[in-house]
Amino acid sequence: MTPRRAWVRAAVLLALLGLLLGRWAAVSTANRLWAESLGVGVTHTAIAQLKLTLLGLAFATAATWSLGNLYLIYRTIGSVQVPRRLGNLEIVEAVPRRYLVAGTVVLGLLIAVLVSHRASGWWYSFALLGSRAPVELVDPVLHRDLTYYLFRLPWERTLHGFLATLSAVLLVVTAGLYALVGAIRVAERRLVVADWARTHLAGLLVVFALTLAAGFRLDPAEYVAGLRNVPYDAVLVEVRLPFSRALSGVAVVVAIASLAWIWVDRNTLVVAPWGVLAGLALAGTFVVPGFATAVRGPDRLALPELVAAQRRMLSVAFALPAGDTTIDPPPSPDADLPARRASELxxxxxxxxxxxxxxLRRLAPQGPEHRFAGAGLDLYQGRNRRPVALYLAAREVDLLAAREADAALSWSSVHAGRYAHASGAIAVAAAQATPDGLPLFVPDLTRPDSGAPQFAELDLAHREVW
Incomplete structure (x- = not known):
């Protein structure tokens, strides 16, 4: 690469970085000025600093984990060779090590950005950790104070989601890279994993299994908190909660089996435990609770004391009244009311x-280029000064339909010819219809209560509509 091309590439990268930083600075300044105008500038600054701190910590953690694992892969690669053709000869050219280092760093940073880019949104759940509002209300299932579900559980869920995503992404990327370099291959219908790749993947599997175990330990609290949208019934107490605890133990066993894979070169040592864990997780989440609900009657499912406790916890969490609020239904209307209000109805x-x-567009006798504009509703006085509701619409020219119907449409025909203006208007009784379900036309506005079943326009002294 010539020095000039290198300088141009660096300038483009700096320009892109400047655009991103400029947009971030503009948005931050606008938000700060808006907060200061509302008198909450100090709070906004504290929240912004907390967001930046959480984003930096999450990115540093993800970058360290990603670059560390990718560096282990880089150390195990002797060289990467790319086949090339030179005339009629096919040669193999080794990729320079500096390119491998640059690719490792870029890939690691990209993974870190993708995993941690939403970390600034963690500030709310992190800020709740400092709340110590006295509630003194214990749930009857796990026997934990309500403050745990309000202030600690959101942060634990957020942190676990980040760690589980990070470990899963690195596990998939590492396995894919090892497959690309040939450390994982299929030989004679048998999966062969190199020793260094097996050690690395075993460690990642252990970490991922432990994050799953921690997630299964959080499941009971999420069930009780209502985050899984499952009812408070016997299935929750007798099926879902025991299954979650059992899955946590199985995940720990899977982690131990994955750790043993480092010294025992048997693929079934990890395939079988992970398959069992996946099957049990699917069964415990969907199959078994659904079957248990189906075989039990409503009387065996209902647990009124749990439902009452859930209602009390919800009322405290959302600051609702302790008792139920009942609204009396409106009184039944008088049977003679429609007859007495016939004139209004x-x-x-x-x-x-x-x-x-x-x-009206379909019933109008003229072409499609003449249509009726939006109908306006108003009241007109009929016989005995009784009001009559009428729709009144004037005909207008649709130039788009005219262009489709007349290819020779010109300026003169639009401004001084047949398309310069429309003619006519129509009135329709708003509250009446013919026996055939068609509109009832009113040809004379001086007698709005007289109608005609056939299409009839208003008798106007000047019919032009401009």
Whole structure:
């Protein structure tokens, strides 16, 4: 690479970095000024610092774990050779080590960014750790104080999700890289793993199994807190909670088996335990609870004391009234009310403005380029000064339809010819219809209560509509 190309590439990278930093600075400044205008500038600054600290710690953790594992892969690679053709000859060229180092660093940092880019949103659950509001209300299932579910569980779930994602991503990436360099291959229908790759993968499997065990230990608290959206019934107490504890123990056994894989070169030592764990996790989460719910009747499922305790905890958590709030249903209306209000009910429109406009477009005798505009609803005085609800719509020119119908559309025809203006208007009774379900047309607005079943326009002195 020539020095000029290197300088151009560096300038482009610096420009992109400057754009990203400039956008971040602009958004941060706007948010700070907005907070200061509301008088909460100090709080906003503290939250921003906490967000930046959490993001930095998460990125540092993810980068350390990613670069460390990728460096172990880099150390085990002797060389990477790329086949090339030179004329009629096929040669093999070794990739320079500096390119491998650069690729390792870039891949590790990319994984760290992808895993930790949402860490700034952890500030809320982290801030709850400092809350010590006295509640003194214990759940009847796990016998933990309500403050644990309100202040500690959100952070534990957040931290566990980050660690589980990080360990799973590195496990998949490491296995893929070892497969690319040939450390994991299939020979004679048998999976062969090199010694150094087996040691590395075994360690990653141990870490991932321990994160799963920690997650299974959190499942009972998530069930009780309502985060899994499962009812408080006998299945929760007798099936879901024991299964979660059992899965946690199985995950620890799987971690031990994965650790033993370092010294015992048998693939079944990890395949079988991990397969059992996956099957038990699926069965314990979906199959067994559903079967237990189906074979039990409602009387055996219901646990009223747990439901009452859940209601008390929810009322405290969301600051709701302790007792139930009941609203009396409205009184039954008088049977003679419609008859007494017949005059008012007769004004209620039975036609929708949009549906009426579409129907008029199909019933109008003129071409599609002349349509009726949006119908307006108003009251007109009929006989004995009784109000009558009418829709009134004027015809307009649809230039798009005119262009489709007349390819020779010109400026003169639009501004001085047949498309310069439309003509006519129409009135429809809003609260009436013909026996066939069609609109009832009113040809004379001076007599709005007289209608005609056939299409009839208003008798206007000047029919032009501009």
């Amino acid at each position: 007769g004004l209620v429109p039975i036609w929708d403005a949009g549906a009426l406009q579409d129907l």
